[in-house]
Amino acid sequence: MSAAAPAAPSHRSPAVHVFEHRWITYRRTFRASIFSSFLSPVLFLTAMGLGLGTYVDAGDSAALGGVSYLAFLAPGLLAATCMQAAAFEATFPVMAGILWSRVFHAMAATPISVRDIAVGNLAWMTARMVLIATVFTIVIVAFGAAESPTIVLAIPAAVLTGMAFAAPIAAFSTTQSTPNKFNALFRFGILPLFLFSGTFYPIDTLPQPLQVVAWFTPLFHGVELTRALSLGTVAQDPLAAVVDVLYLSTMLVIGVVAFVRLLDKRMVPR
Amino acid sequence: MPDTTVSAPLPTPSSTPTTALIHARGLTKRFGSFTAVDAVDFEVAPGESFGFLGPNGAGKTSTMRMIGCVSPVSDGELLVMGMDPARDGPRIRGRLGVVPQQDTLDTELTVRENLMIYGRYFGLGWDEIRRRADELLDFAQLTERANDQVEPLSGGMKRRLTIARALINEPNLLLLDEPTTGLDPQARHLLWDRLYRLKQRGVTLVLTTHYMDEAEQLCDRLVVMDKAKIVAEGSPRALIEQYSTREVTELRFAPGVAETLDGRLDGIGDRIEHLADRVLLYADDGEAAAVAVHDRGLRPESVLVRRSSLEDVFLRLTGRSLIE
Numbered sequence: 098m099s100a101a102a103p104a105a106p107s108h109r110s111p112a113v114h115v116f117e118h119r120w121i122t123y124r125r126t127f128r129a130s131i132f133s134s135f136l137s138p139v140l141f142l143t144a145m146g147l148g149l150g151t152y153v154d155a156g157d158s159a160a161l162g163g164v165s166y167l168a169f170l171a172p173g174l175l176a177a178t179c180m181q182a183a184a185f186e187a188t189f190p191v192m193a194g195i196l197w198s199r200v201f202h203a204m205a206a207t208p209i210s211v212r213d214i215a216v217g218n219l220a221w222m223t224a225r226m227v228l229i230a231t232v233f234t235i236v237i238v239a240f241g242a243a244e245s246p247t248i249v250l251a252i253p254a255a256v257l258t259g260m261a262f263a264a265p266i267a268a269f270s271t272t273q274s275t276p277n278k279f280n281a282l283f284r285f286g287i288l289p290l291f292l293f294s295g296t297f298y299p300i301d302t303l304p305q306p307l308q309v310v311a312w313f314t315p316l317f318h319g320v321e322l323t324r325a326l327s328l329g330t331v332a333q334d335p336l337a338a339v340v341d342v343l344y345l346s347t348m349l350v351i352g353v354v355a356f357v358r359l360l361d362k363r364m365v366p367r
Numbered sequence: 368m369p370d371t372t373v374s375a376p377l378p379t380p381s382s383t384p385t386t387a388l389i390h391a392r393g394l395t396k397r398f399g400s401f402t403a404v405d406a407v408d409f410e411v412a413p414g415e416s417f418g419f420l421g422p423n424g425a426g427k428t429s430t431m432r433m434i435g436c437v438s439p440v441s442d443g444e445l446l447v448m449g450m451d452p453a454r455d456g457p458r459i460r461g462r463l464g465v466v467p468q469q470d471t472l473d474t475e476l477t478v479r480e481n482l483m484i485y486g487r488y489f490g491l492g493w494d495e496i497r498r499r500a501d502e503l504l505d506f507a508q509l510t511e512r513a514n515d516q517v518e519p520l521s522g523g524m525k526r527r528l529t530i531a532r533a534l535i536n537e538p539n540l541l542l543l544d545e546p547t548t549g550l551d552p553q554a555r556h557l558l559w560d561r562l563y564r565l566k567q568r569g570v571t572l573v574l575t576t577h578y579m580d581e582a583e584q585l586c587d588r589l590v591v592m593d594k595a596k597i598v599a600e601g602s603p604r605a606l607i608e609q610y611s612t613r614e615v616t617e618l619r620f621a622p623g624v625a626e627t628l629d630g631r632l633d634g635i636g637d638r639i640e641h642l643a644d645r646v647l648l649y650a651d652d653g654e655a656a657a658v659a660v661h662d663r664g665l666r667p668e669s670v671l672v673r674r675s676s677l678e679d680v681f682l683r684l685t686g687r688s689l690i691e
Contacts, residue, residue: 117487122476198473206460207460207485208460
């Protein structure tokens with residue numbers, strides 16, 4: 098046995114190369130992607146924040162804590178947008194890697210392990226969330242909708258919100274053999290969360306039982322946290338912010354563990 | 368290396384585990400209650416071209432996936448380059464080239480990008496990968512398509528790219544699972560030519576196939592697998608000599624006639640096989656067998672005398688055809 102050409106020893110985790118692969122694929126559409134990342138918040142904040150907001154602000158603004166509808170809505174949309182992007186990133190690309198282009202199998206035939214594949218993809222999803230959240234936050238500031246410098250911390254809060262969805266959804270995706278249930282997930286999971294988690298109005302306007310339901314939805318905590326940071330109201334109720342972070346972190350950790358295990362189960366038949 | 372298997376005498380005096388590139392003894396793969404590979408023994412020496420021949424479902428791919436360290440061994444012993452897949456999986460994979468049965472190319476990337484990113488998986492530097500990619504594109508006759516996206520490439524080109532990609536880490540051992548299945552004859556011959564060149568360069572090839580001509584062209588030695596077990600082992604020539612006659616006379620009769628022969632061919636040649644569409648007479652002198660058939664007053668619609676192939680070996684060993 099000869100050691101003719103051992104691979105050059107790499108000091109980095111092989112997961113880095115999984116991330117690198119996603120980046121190389123993504124950079125083809127980088128410009129278009131950045132553009133739409135800007136366009137989407139601009140359209141939303143113009144139509145709903147400014148347009149609809151005019152009517153909302155003419156009414157009782159005390160319900161919104163004394164801020165403009167635009168300032169109320171913008172951070173909520175930031176968190177909700179991260180959730181939606183996360184749901185997409187964690188479904189189709191995961192299924193493609195396992196079943197369509199099968200690039201995960203190409204990776205698994207090299208020194209890269211299944212765990213590295215999971216970690217590298219989660220790292221990529223995080224990078225996507227950072228990009229989307231940063232662009233969105235810049236737009237919020239440009240609209241004059243940020244009430245506090247702590248809006249900077251709304252970026253990691255929104256990323257955490259996105260990843261709290263991405264990891265468990267990625268775990269779910271490893272168990273699927275067709276994309277059929279993804280549509281159900283978007284329609285009956287993501288869309289209702291988007292509408293009923295306090296993004297567009299405070300949940301205390303909902304009937305009491307629905308408020309309880311809304312409190313348990315994960316997006317509610319993402320929206321609450323991001324909004325408190327944008328409005329600079331964290332100090333008023335720090336416990337709520339801690340609960341939000343714990344709730345989202347718990348989802349993230351459970352999701353990551355499940356994704357690593359289920360991907361291994363799917364890729365390595367025993 | 369703990370030897371957990373019960374020592375069974377190997378059929379042939381074999382080299383020690385440290386010199387064989389692959390050493391398998393009692394190698395078993397189970398999926399639940401289904402046994403895909405049932406206690407097989409084999410060894411592959413450096414520089415050898417070794418084949419697994421058998422029909423679909425014989426356990427070839429399961430065996431390859433265990434060698435490729437992507438599927439854990441259920442039972443028995445397996446050493447690849449002297450290492451244990453359970454412990455040294457990433458190290459072994461770092462020195463393997465793998466051509467899977469189904470393409471795993473990133474169809475959104477270009478031909479060159481596919482090579483480059485795959486090189487990165489092995490931790491190679493960009494400059495080194497660029498140099499190797501140029502050579503491999505040339506070897507795979509894909510230089511002109513280097514900057515094209517993979518998606519519209521023909522099946523043969525995709526396979527050649529997959530083989531080029533598998534060579535990016537200059538592997539000690541190249542694993543090819545059904546390398547030409549689904550390709551047209553021209554693309555297959557081009558691929559065989561490339562693989563033959565690798566073999567001449569001393570690359571150890573291990574391949575699975577259900578094409579006897581592929582096995583005959585590329586394999587120095589092969590094992591015939593059927594129903595999760597190895598049923599024979601040897602060079603293509605030795606297997607044909609051992610399990611078949613030098614020639615075969617194929618007779619085709621008009622519909623319904625074959626059923627009425629009723630022993631009238633008995634005694635011609637060494638052995639007779641009745642297939643659905645033809646009768647095979649195994650004889651060292653096929654022409655003489657054809658004359659004998661004619662002398663008995665039988666008038667088949669067509670008579671073909673050919674040399675024995677691995678297909679005949681398989682038929683003899685299992686009573687079934689390779690491709691059903």
